[in-house]
Amino acid sequence: MIEHTIETVPARGELTGMARRWEYAMNWCFGNPPADEEGVQRWWRAACADGVRLRGAWPVEPEPGMTQRTPYATFASLDGTINTGHGHLEPADFITDVTVRTSARRNGLLTELMRTDLGEAAGRGLCLAALTASEATIYRRFGFGPATETISATLYTGAGFGLRQTPRTGLMREIDLDAAPAVMDEVFAAFHAVSRGSHARSAWHNDHATGIWSALTNSRTENVRAAAHWDEHGAADGVVTFSYRPAPADGHGLLVEVIEMIAAHGRAELALWHYLASIDLVGSVSVPHLNPGSPLPWALADPRHLRQTGREDLTWLRVLDVPGALRARGWDGTGRLTMEVSDRLGLSGGVFALDVRPGGAEVSGATGPADVRMDVSTLGSLYFGVGDPVAMAAAGLVDGPAWALTTLREMFATAEPAYGITYF
Numbered sequence: 001m002i003e004h005t006i007e008t009v010p011a012r013g014e015l016t017g018m019a020r021r022w023e024y025a026m027n028w029c030f031g032n033p034p035a036d037e038e039g040v041q042r043w044w045r046a047a048c049a050d051g052v053r054l055r056g057a058w059p060v061e062p063e064p065g066m067t068q069r070t071p072y073a074t075f076a077s078l079d080g081t082i083n084t085g086h087g088h089l090e091p092a093d094f095i096t097d098v099t100v101r102t103s104a105r106r107n108g109l110l111t112e113l114m115r116t117d118l119g120e121a122a123g124r125g126l127c128l129a130a131l132t133a134s135e136a137t138i139y140r141r142f143g144f145g146p147a148t149e150t151i152s153a154t155l156y157t158g159a160g161f162g163l164r165q166t167p168r169t170g171l172m173r174e175i176d177l178d179a180a181p182a183v184m185d186e187v188f189a190a191f192h193a194v195s196r197g198s199h200a201r202s203a204w205h206n207d208h209a210t211g212i213w214s215a216l217t218n219s220r221t222e223n224v225r226a227a228a229h230w231d232e233h234g235a236a237d238g239v240v241t242f243s244y245r246p247a248p249a250d251g252h253g254l255l256v257e258v259i260e261m262i263a264a265h266g267r268a269e270l271a272l273w274h275y276l277a278s279i280d281l282v283g284s285v286s287v288p289h290l291n292p293g294s295p296l297p298w299a300l301a302d303p304r305h306l307r308q309t310g311r312e313d314l315t316w317l318r319v320l321d322v323p324g325a326l327r328a329r330g331w332d333g334t335g336r337l338t339m340e341v342s343d344r345l346g347l348s349g350g351v352f353a354l355d356v357r358p359g360g361a362e363v364s365g366a367t368g369p370a371d372v373r374m375d376v377s378t379l380g381s382l383y384f385g386v387g388d389p390v391a392m393a394a395a396g397l398v399d400g401p402a403w404a405l406t407t408l409r410e411m412f413a414t415a416e417p418a419y420g421i422t423y424f
């Protein structure tokens, strides 16, 4: 066991030496290069704007070889909102920057920081916590389940490319990078309001998207361009930032690498794709996050011009209060059953009667045996509709008779796939 104290640096006011050391340790553990002074200042401004809690496990005594006190482990969290369907934005605890120094690993520091943070979040009355994960093997033990997915893809825009219809409404224009943050904020607010699974976008994303400084890599991106789309009423409803790369070894023409694409709805997204595909000298466009419900494959004259290069989990969701989370969900299906939810951390869990009608869900405590049983991490995967209970039962994640699994599937099914737009 490593002797330590858990201390939290609130992100407000002056940038302190302790906050600098926290940032230094976090980047070290992610393998990022150390930030220069401008990078540190940008990180701090974004942390302050988001009201981040910079938790750490700190040494109690000077360490040999360390000139300054440096956390053994870092763990940041912030409060934001997550769209739980039907336009409801639910406050949630967002967790990020989870690291443990190599020499301090497997001493339970992450476990202690996680228990502390989730316990405080539940104490503040929050029903949900969320994170994005560098590795998919870490967080299920803490009650998180993969809850939204993202697709990375490349669109080949050379010979044979075409859209079945040319987007005709609205206005598409190049924009200055200075103007891009305000447009991105406007479009994101519109996207966030209507998209199930959308989660708060951290303040550093505008710097990342415009290439000024990325919290993901601790570096700049050169040669970034931006363009936006306005609807027929003059509201910005789509924005994209991108940079040019040399032609890939197997391709013709330049590669356009999308850094961030935000669209409030499918028509705006197609207008952005039409613009990107129209850039001269370009043979392909790569995108890091494509909405699983994107209209793009259906809009292409030849759908094979779009190749998925990856598909993986994006948001991991942790239910902190089962009845509260179920009542906050926008339901597209209906049905009733009893469910037993187990929670190793003892934060939520129990047996609940769930009655879902078109007007919403009624949830009350019940006594067992329940119709279905699952871990709280599995409920996280059902919450936005990404998990199919029947398939999950075959994988041992849900237990119950066939009729109850089918009922569960019908209740949790969503009209559209959930989508969150960024890592955080």
Ligand SMILES: CC(C)(COP(=O)(O)OP(=O)(O)OC[C@H]1O[C@@H](n2cnc3c(N)ncnc32)[C@H](O)[C@@H]1OP(=O)(O)O)[C@@H](O)C(=O)NCCC(=O)NCCS
Pocket: 029, 030, 097, 098, 099, 100, 101, 104, 105, 106, 107, 108, 109, 110, 111, 112, 132, 133, 134, 135, 137, 138, 141
């Ligand atoms: C991931 C990381 C924070 C885990 O730290 P740690 O010191 O092992 O944490 P703990 O000792 O509290 O371990 C918690 C549990 O998770 C397990 N675990 C930790 N990392 C794991 C991994 N990558 N895969 C699977 N299990 C893992 C531990 O074995 C332990 O299991 P146990 O409770 O059954 O004993 C650390 O390895 C790290 O900093 N990695 C590099 C940065 C990173 O990827 N961070 C995650 C960002 S999303």
